[in-house]
Amino acid sequence: MKRVYNFSAGPAVLPEEVLKEAADEMLDYNGTGMSVMEMSHRSQSFQEIIDTAEADIRELMNIPDNYKVLFLQGGASQQFAMIPMNLMKNRVADYIITGQWAKKAAAEAEKYGKVNRIASSADKTFSYIPDCSDLPVSEDADYVYICENNTIYGTKYKTLPNTKGKTLIADVSSCFLSEPVDVSKYGVIYGGVQKNIGPAGVVIVIIREDLITEDVLPGTPTMLTYKTQADAKSLYNTPPAYGIYICGKVFKWLKKQGGLAAMKERNEKKAKILYDYLDQSKLFKGTVVKEDRSLMNVPFVTGDEELDAKFVKEAKAAGLENLKGHRTVGGMRASIYNAMPIEGVEALVAFMKKFEEENL
Amino acid sequence: MKRVYNFSAGPAVLPEEVLKEAADEMLDYNGTGMSVMEMSHRSQSFQEIIDTAEADIRELMNIPDNYKVLFLQGGASQQFAMIPMNLMKNRVADYIITGQWAKKAAAEAEKYGKVNRIASSADKTFSYIPDCSDLPVSEDADYVYICENNTIYGTKYKTLPNTKGKTLIADVSSCFLSEPVDVSKYGVIYGGVQKNIGPAGVVIVIIREDLITEDVLPGTPTMLTYKTQADAKSLYNTPPAYGIYICGKVFKWLKKQGGLAAMKERNEKKAKILYDYLDQSKLFKGTVVKEDRSLMNVPFVTGDEELDAKFVKEAKAAGLENLKGHRTVGGMRASIYNAMPIEGVEALVAFMKKFEEENL
Numbered sequence: 001m002k003r004v005y006n007f008s009a010g011p012a013v014l015p016e017e018v019l020k021e022a023a024d025e026m027l028d029y030n031g032t033g034m035s036v037m038e039m040s041h042r043s044q045s046f047q048e049i050i051d052t053a054e055a056d057i058r059e060l061m062n063i064p065d066n067y068k069v070l071f072l073q074g075g076a077s078q079q080f081a082m083i084p085m086n087l088m089k090n091r092v093a094d095y096i097i098t099g100q101w102a103k104k105a106a107a108e109a110e111k112y113g114k115v116n117r118i119a120s121s122a123d124k125t126f127s128y129i130p131d132c133s134d135l136p137v138s139e140d141a142d143y144v145y146i147c148e149n150n151t152i153y154g155t156k157y158k159t160l161p162n163t164k165g166k167t168l169i170a171d172v173s174s175c176f177l178s179e180p181v182d183v184s185k186y187g188v189i190y191g192g193v194q195k196n197i198g199p200a201g202v203v204i205v206i207i208r209e210d211l212i213t214e215d216v217l218p219g220t221p222t223m224l225t226y227k228t229q230a231d232a233k234s235l236y237n238t239p240p241a242y243g244i245y246i247c248g249k250v251f252k253w254l255k256k257q258g259g260l261a262a263m264k265e266r267n268e269k270k271a272k273i274l275y276d277y278l279d280q281s282k283l284f285k286g287t288v289v290k291e292d293r294s295l296m297n298v299p300f301v302t303g304d305e306e307l308d309a310k311f312v313k314e315a316k317a318a319g320l321e322n323l324k325g326h327r328t329v330g331g332m333r334a335s336i337y338n339a340m341p342i343e344g345v346e347a348l349v350a351f352m353k354k355f356e357e358e359n360l
Numbered sequence: 361m362k363r364v365y366n367f368s369a370g371p372a373v374l375p376e377e378v379l380k381e382a383a384d385e386m387l388d389y390n391g392t393g394m395s396v397m398e399m400s401h402r403s404q405s406f407q408e409i410i411d412t413a414e415a416d417i418r419e420l421m422n423i424p425d426n427y428k429v430l431f432l433q434g435g436a437s438q439q440f441a442m443i444p445m446n447l448m449k450n451r452v453a454d455y456i457i458t459g460q461w462a463k464k465a466a467a468e469a470e471k472y473g474k475v476n477r478i479a480s481s482a483d484k485t486f487s488y489i490p491d492c493s494d495l496p497v498s499e500d501a502d503y504v505y506i507c508e509n510n511t512i513y514g515t516k517y518k519t520l521p522n523t524k525g526k527t528l529i530a531d532v533s534s535c536f537l538s539e540p541v542d543v544s545k546y547g548v549i550y551g552g553v554q555k556n557i558g559p560a561g562v563v564i565v566i567i568r569e570d571l572i573t574e575d576v577l578p579g580t581p582t583m584l585t586y587k588t589q590a591d592a593k594s595l596y597n598t599p600p601a602y603g604i605y606i607c608g609k610v611f612k613w614l615k616k617q618g619g620l621a622a623m624k625e626r627n628e629k630k631a632k633i634l635y636d637y638l639d640q641s642k643l644f645k646g647t648v649v650k651e652d653r654s655l656m657n658v659p660f661v662t663g664d665e666e667l668d669a670k671f672v673k674e675a676k677a678a679g680l681e682n683l684k685g686h687r688t689v690g691g692m693r694a695s696i697y698n699a700m701p702i703e704g705v706e707a708l709v710a711f712m713k714k715f716e717e718e719n720l
Contacts, residue, residue, distance in 0.1 A: 013398050016387065019386050028361045223437050224438075
């Protein structure tokens, strides 16, 4: 069996011990005589899986009791519609545009009401996070929306925006569970799991109870109504059961690592190895302003497209996979999520050093 | 390792060799050094997985070239909204009510237009399929909707309704790939995969190309627009990749079994063992009129609730799992999907005979 260091932006690397357990349990989960894939979602065994997953993420994120945790489908892209359909009571919302995902979310919300783009970093290819300490938040805004960690551009809010009392909604797909958060600062905090938690096909939505109402926009599908999903505890219809089971295993793994404070420390240590090298390299340079750098996604370039392509190709041959940057940034991107071991980052930097020596 | 005979209505039994392959490939798919769960959906490896899956289901179902095959999320319940949002151009549709799922689909469609319930078998607890040879199909109906195999009540259309020229839409969740179908008779044929094909979290939609338009109802989310999904070949956003991979393995398994004609033969043989026994039993009786019996879901009762409960409990102890009937029918239900081996049905009937002797 071969294992590579997989720097994919998502779906992305998962903890090896989680995969091993899943393989071991594939034909017989916990003495049930069946795979979790074969298990009725109304069975006691599955109820225990989803209840334990919820309890563990609540513990990891210290989620207050007045928030619901929903395991849904359709990814963040479906939330782009579900959020305005459920929350745009005044049909007005403010969006801060720090990259493609916030842009797409804003465009989708425009189907349902007025969208004010109250800040943007488009002027410098989204290489920074705008100052959000005193934004022109709309008086009648139903919420202020951010994408907290931008997967493509490698930025991360280090301070949450001052929403001037408005509800904050955050897409945290690419920084989910990478460090402690104060959930009480958000109305909704949500993300697709396929970057930092589990297999694609599950989106976790953590939503304050007072935002869950029957008063949704006309034509909102039953499945896209938070109240339906909250009342049914994510079991209105058959959930993505196997994905939830893997997420649950990752939650257990995170607890074993010491929880989110320990993950933050580890993630900072991993990112520092890469950023420190980038800051002194004569060949490679990071594309994001220092103070807004993501711990999860690290884009970098040589400034020479041909050399970039050569790097990606040779890195792949050396077992360092998926380092090609997003087409809108070019160059390279190393996604170093929770499950990327420090050895993977060390191997990457060692390879970069060697490449620099050979190609400068 | 223990394996039981799992008669769950869904999620349900999968072919053991598919699960074994999935377990073997969990840490290293095909020499890539990563799990399919960890693989970018934009990678060549995943593109091959989804392309092969599509090619195989096209071959199995003999899907005409003017139909698209979409791998989506949200289950049949989300299709209940997606269908009217995309197809209700006149805002009128006809629904034939043969159980809970058709009922739910009709109720959801009422959010978007006028729904005519042109036939129903509610008068006899959905124990039969209404005569659909000459129904009052609405002149301006955008489509006629059926649930082709009712999982809860155990009925199946043996002849498709005469739609008088209107587009036929069918939910085939619980009979998907159980026998050959003539796809050209349908506008849309779709189903959640968690009964007969794979893990929950994937819904396959086979849709005639002329029905895929930009002209959808106002407020239709981008993700719920067939055109978005068709144009992106199911990769508009991250798809439920691992589920699609398992579906692909089941398609290969079905081809190895001889395809859908062979499956039909095998499914008829399996069902006959159970129905023949029910027809002569003095203790158990089937709840569905003979001519409308499903090959997949077989409900039966003793007429005595306590005895039913005793049966379910003792069957479970004997390794025959999930035989409890749906609460709206009571009694028992054996779901005997493609992956249920004939030995499982034989074991069930042997157990029923013994139970009958002991309890009559």
